[in-house]
Amino acid sequence: MSWFQAGIRSGTLIEVGRQQVTPRALVIAVRWPWGGGGFVFNQPIAISVQTDNGPARTRPILDVTLLAQLSFLWALIATSIAISWRRKHD
Numbered sequence: 001m002s003w004f005q006a007g008i009r010s011g012t013l014i015e016v017g018r019q020q021v022t023p024r025a026l027v028i029a030v031r032w033p034w035g036g037g038g039f040v041f042n043q044p045i046a047i048s049v050q051t052d053n054g055p056a057r058t059r060p061i062l063d064v065t066l067l068a069q070l071s072f073l074w075a076l077i078a079t080s081i082a083i084s085w086r087r088k089h090d
Contacts, residue, residue, distance in 0.1 A: 004029070006026075019049055021047055021048070025042045
């Protein structure tokens with residue numbers, strides 16, 4: 001087993017009425033080479049929906065939590081730059 005793995009994985013099939021739904025996620029796993037431990041990052045990306053009367057459709061998942069975290073990070077960076085610029089010009 002390698003110390004780094006990344007890929008798209010499918011979750012457990014879920015039956016909802018006459019539809020079969022399969023979640024998909026981007027998985028990044030890092031394992032320490034000297035024994036147990038490491039971390040796994042799972043990012044939901046889509047669901048596949050299969051119905052009785054048609055082909056499977058893939059629907060993307062909008063991860064609102066990730067968008068909020070990235071927005072906060074950009075706001076923090078912009079604020080830091082603005083404060084730094086203001087100190088240099090005062």
